[in-house]
Amino acid sequence: MPILNLLYENRDVQNIENLDVYEAHGGYQGLRRAVTLERQAVIDEIKTSGLRGRGGAGFPTWIKWNGLPKNFDKPHYIICNADEGEPGTYKDRELLLKLPHLLVEGMIVAGYACCGTAGYIYIRGEYVEPAWQIRKAIDQAYKQGYLGKNILGIEGFNFDLYVHMGAGSYECGEESALMSSLMGERGNPRLKFPHAPLPVIEGVWKSPTLVNNVETYCAATWIAKNSGAEYAKYGTERSKGSKIISVSGHVAKPANYEIELGTPLMELLKIAGGITGGKLKAVIPGGSSVQIRTAEQCEKINMDYESCSANGTLLGSGGFMAFNDKTDIVVLMRRTAEFYMHESCGKCTPCREGTRWIYKVLDRITSGAGRQGDIELLLDICSQIDGRSYCALGDAAAWPIVGAIKAFREEFEYWITHKRSPIGEDAVPPVPVVVNPLLTLTPA
Amino acid sequence: MAESETSNIREPLPAPAKERRFSAQAIAELEEIASHYPERKAACLPALWIAQREYEGYLPPPAIQEVADRLGLSYAEVEGVATFYTMYNLRKRGRHHLEVCTCLTCAVKGAYEVVHRLEKELGIHVGQTTADGEFTLSEAECLDFCGAATVMQVGDKYFTQLTPENVKQVIDQLRNSADYTPTKLADSLVKLLIPGSSETGGGSFAPKDLVNPAGPML
C-alpha cells in the first residue's frame, strides 16, 4: 500500500485543529507516553524509528537530538523550521493548517527529550493563515497545561513555545540563516562545523539549539505515541517510515500525499491522477533544488533517499513536480535560475555572482542570443559554485542546472543553434516587463 | 582633477527627523514580543512589522529610525534587515498588493498569462501601482502552494487556482474590500506573535467575505 497515512491519519477529521477533537483522536498521547520514559529513552525511540530529517537533507534525527547537552546548564532552544520555501513543496503548509497540534506536541516531546527550555516556530511570513492555526493551537495547549510550567504536573518540566514570523526570504529556511533571522538579523547563514561549534552545542544566543522541520516533529509525535519500532516497520532498509510528497505540475490531482518511503515514482504519479495535457516528459522529485529526471529515468526511481540519489537526483523536501511534453526545459531552468538569483543572500561570492550569471546566460539563450560554448560555460559556472559557496543554497542553485543539462542537453543545443524553443512558441510565454523592481531601494 | 568634476558628490544628509508613531498599544506589543527572546535585538523583525502597520503599510526612514531607537540598534542594522526581506515595503504600495507567484509550477501552469491579464485589467506593468492607488502588481517567488497553481498573495490571504479568466472576479471583489491591505497584513503578523491573541479575535484565518474563485484546494 503506497499511501501510508501515519501523520495524515486524522487529517480529514472535522475540526481536528481544535484541541478537544485532536485529543479525542489520540492527541497528546505521544507526549503522555514520552514523559513516562527517561529522556534518553525517547531519543532511543527516535533512533529505533530510523527517522530522518524531512526538511531536505535527510540527516538522522536522533543524532541531533542526542547531541544537545543533557543538562540544564544553559537554556536549550527547540526550533521548528516552518519556513517552507522550496519551490514545489507545500507539505508543511498543510500540516500547520490542519494538524497544528501534531507539530506542537512533537516540539514538546523534543523539548522533554532534549532538556528544552523554550521553542520557536519560525513560520514564513507569507503563511499567515497556517500561522493562525498554530497560534490557536499554542494558546489552547497552554490552557490545557501542555505548555508552560510543570507540564502535565511534572515538577520542573517547563517549556514555552513562541511563534516567530519570517518576512520573505527562502534562504531563511537554511538552518543557520534561520537562526540569524530568529535573532533579528539579516538572513545570512552562519559558520558551520568544523568552522564553528554545531548548533546543538552553540546555536542561537550561544545556547544549544535543535532545528527540525515541521514534518520531522510531526513524525516524532507519531513515534512517541506508537513507538519507534512501529515506525521502522515501514519504508526501506535505510529510509524508514512515511514521507509527505507535495505533488504539483501537470497532474490531474495535485495534492499532498503521504506515502511509504520506497514507493515507485511512477506509482505516485498514478495516485496523483497521472499526467495531464500530454505525455510525461520529466519529473523533479524533491523540490526545485534537485536534479530533473527524464520520463525514462523516472521508471527506475523509488521515492526514498537511496534510490533517488542512486538515480542522480534527491528526495529533498518532497516537492514533486511533473511536467508534460509541452514543457520547455530550458525556459523552466531560466525560471529556476531566476529564483535562486533572487533568493541568494549575497553573502558569499560564488552564490551571489554565480546565480546571477547563470540566470543571465539562460536568459540570453532563451531570448535567442545563445552562443556556442554556453553549455560548457553553464557547467563551469555551476562547478565553480557547487561546494564552494558558504551554504547549500549555492549547491541548490547549481544542481538543477547541471541535472537539466545532463538530462536534456539536446534542448539546450536546440535553443542555441535555432534561437527558438524546441517545443514551439506556446511553451515560452512572454515574461512580464518589470518596470520598477520592488525589492530595489533607490536612494532618495 | 577635482573630485566634484567626476562624481555626483552631495553633502551627507542629516539623520531623519525623529518621528514617533508607535502607539501605546504598539509599544506594549513590542515589549511583549521582545520578552520572548533573550536579546532585544531579536525583536527586530516583529518591530518592523509593527512599524509597517503604524506607518501606513510601509517603512519610510523615520520608521526605520524609530525601530532602531526602540531596540537600541543602529539605523544601518535595521535598514539592512528591512531591505533583506521582501515582505517589508520600503515604498508605499497600493491598497491591495497583488503578488502573483510565477515560480516553477505556477509558471508552467500559466502564471505569466495571469500576470498579463492582470496588467491589462489594471492598466499597469509589474512593479507599478494604479493611478487610484488601489492596486500594486508584482511577481512573487514561490509562495509554496504549488498544487493550487496559479497562486497569488494579497495581504494576508492567498488566492489559488487563478486563470486569466477568473482574475477579473478577484479584482472586482478586492476593489470593494477593506481587507487584505498591507496594514492588515502587518497587523496579523504582529498579533500572531502575541500569546492568547487567537482568542481575542485577532485572526482572520477564516475569511468570510471572499471566496476563492475556484474554491479552496489543499
Added chain:
Amino acid sequence: MSDNRLTQTEASLNRVTGQLVNIKINGIELQVPKGESVIESAKRAGVDIPFFCYHPRLSKGDAANCRMCLVDVSMPRKNPDGSVILAKMPKPQASCTLPADEGMVIETESAQVVRDRKGVLEFLLINHPLDCPICDRGGECPLQNNTLFYGPPTSRYIEEKRHFPKAYPLSENVVFDRERCIHCARCTRFTEDISGDSQLGFLKRGADMEVGTFAHTSYSSKFSGNVIELCPVGALLSRSYRFKARPWDLHTQRSVCSKCSNGCNIKIDYRLDTLLRINARVNDAVNEEWTCDKGKFGHEYVSSPERLKTPLLKVDGEWQEIDWSEAYRVLVEKLKAANGSVGGIGGQRCTNEDNYLFQKLFRDVLKSNNLDHRTSGNFGATNSTLYKRFGYHAMGNTIADLENMKAVFVIGSELVDEQPILFLRIRKAWRYNGASVVNAVTSVQESSTRVGDFAEVELVYKPGSELALINGMLNVLFTENLLPETGVDTKKLQAHVASWTPEKSAAETGLAADAIAKAARLLAKTPMTIIAGREIAAHPHYEAIVNALGNLVVVTGNMGNLNIPGLEANTQGAMDMGILPDSAPGYAPVEKAGMNTAQMLEAAAIGELQVLWLVGAELLEQYPDTALAQKALANAPFVVVSELTLTETAKHADLVLPSASFAEKDGTFTNCERRVQRIFKAFEISQDIKPDWLIFSEVLARLGVGVPYFSSRDILRAISTQVPAYASITPKSLGEAGLRWEYAGDQPAPTIVVE
C-alpha cells in the same frame, strides 16, 4: 544601550588554546596552537593563501564570505576496527575560519584549489569595473594582485556589469564607489567589531546587495578612515587623497601621529614636499593598526600654503619678512637684555629633543625656571597628588593592559575625542573580554561613537558633583561588603563616606540612586581601571577628586590603575623633559620653582615679564581665561612665537619663527603611556623652516654656550645621559615599536587619603 557583543560563533572562534597540534601544509609538518585559523598557520609555514575578507583583527563570524582562501583538507578518521585513515573533506574549506586540529592535512596548491581560486576571481571580476587606471587603489590593490597571481587571464562574462553612480559620498572624509565593492564585509565588520558605531551595513541581498549607501543618514564615525585601508579594492576612498597620486609615485616615511597623546604609529605618504595621505602602521602595543579620523585626515596644515616660510618681525605694527640671522640677532639681543625675566610656554606638540633644548636654554643659559608646557587645566605642582600616592604622573596602566580589564570606569572624558585609541581598547575589553564599563560624564555628546553606547551604566551627573558621586559609590562598596581584603586600613574612609548613602549622592548628582549602586557593584572587580579625562584634569577640585578616585582604586585592590592621560602628542614628553616650573628633566626638583603658565601670563599682563616665548602654544585658543591671555600678549614687551602658520596667537607676537611640522623633522615623542617613539623627517618644505630644536640650538650657539647640537640624535644622546628614565633610550633600542620607560624604585604603598 544595546548588547551587541560577539555572537556565539565569534566567542568560540576566538578561543585559540595553548595546546599545540600537529598539522601538515603542502607537505610541511608543523605545530600550531589548536584552534588557530589555518590561513594563519600557513603563514608560519611560509605558504601563501590568497584572501580578501579575512582580517586578523576583525571578527570571523561574519567572514569566510569571499571564498578566496579555499583549501583542500583531510582529517584523520578512525575506522571501526581502530585503524586510522586520512579522509578528504568532500568540499574545499575556507582556511580563514578553519581551526587547526590534530592531524589535519592541508593542500593549498592542488589542481582543484587552483581552479577554485580562478573561479572566485572570475566571479568577483564579472561585476568589478576595470577602471584601474583611474582608481586610487591601482597599484596597491589586493584584487589586482590576487588576479595577477591566481586569476584567470580572461573573462567569459559578456553581459553588462552592474552599474551604480560613481563615488557616492559616505561622509566628510570617505567616498564610496559601489560598483567596485566586492562585498567582503570588512568595512561593515569594522564598524561593528572595532569602532562600534555599526554605521555601515549591507542593504538588500543577492547580486543587488550593497554596503549602506546612506540614502538617509551619513557615516559620522570618528574612525571612518580605517575602512579605506581595510577595503581590498578601491570602493572606499579618501576624499582628500582621491585622484591625487599613483601609489608608486609616493614616498613613504615612518612616523607617529601628532594629534593626540596616544601616539598612533603611522606612515606618511608624500610626493616632493606635499603630504598626501596618512596610513596606519602596525604597533600592537599602541594603535594595533587603527587610526582616528583626526589623525588620518587632519594633516592639510602640513602642506598648507599658509605655512610660514621666513621669520617675521613686527615693525611699527607691520610684518616684515626677515632672514634668520636677523631674527636671531633681534632675539638674542632681547634675551640678553631681559636678564632672566623670560618665560617659555609650550612644547606639548614638540619632540623630546625640542623640549630638552628648550629647557636647557632657559635653565642653563637664561637662568630661568619660568617654563610650562600647560596651556589649560590646572597648574598645580608636578610631583603632587597622583605621584605621591601612586608613583607616576599620568598613566599607571599601559594601553594594551586596558583590554584585559574586567571593569573600566571612565569619568569626565569624551574619550573618543580625547583618547581615541584608549577608547578602542576599552571597547575591545568590553566586546571580546566581557569587561563592564561605567561612563560618567556631565554632558552627553551627540556623536555616534561614544563610550555610553556600550557602557553598562551611564551616569550623567550635575557638573561639579564628582565627589558626591564617588563618595556614593564608595558607600555602596562598604555597605554591601563588596571590597576585597587589601590590608589597607579603610576605617577612616568608611566613616567618611558613611553618610553618603546612594540616596544622598543621588540628590547631589541628579542621578538615580540605583544607578550609582549598580555602577559601584560593577566596579568592585580586579583588575578594574579608572580613566579620568579633561573635565577632571581641569577641575577646580582636581586634588580632591584625584584623591577620591585614588581611594576607589585602592579599596578595590587596583593599586596603580588610575589614569589621567595627557592630552597632546607630547604632553608626557614635555613633562619628562622638564617643561615645568618646578621640575627639571626626569622630574628632578629645582631649587626655586619658576612661574607656571598662569603666573607668567599674569606677570606679562602687567609688563613684568620681558620676553615671552611661545612654542606651539595657541594661548588664545587654549587658555581658559582668554582676556588674560590677550592682555599678556599685548603687554609683554617682547613676544616670540614659534609656529607653523600665523595663528591668532602668533599675530600678537613681535617675532614669529617658522618651525617645522612633525613631517619635516626627526625626533621622538613620548605618548600617554610613556612609550618613546621615533618620528622621521619625510620632506622639507623650505630651508627656512627649522625644527624647534635647531632654533634652540642656534640660539644657544649665539649665546656662546658650548658646542651646538647638529642633529636630534645628538640631543637624544644627551637626554639619555642626563635623564635617568631615558638612560636606555637610543635610536636603536627604540626600534619599530618604541620603548616604554618605567619609574625606577619601589612603588608607594597603598594609602587612603581622607580630607
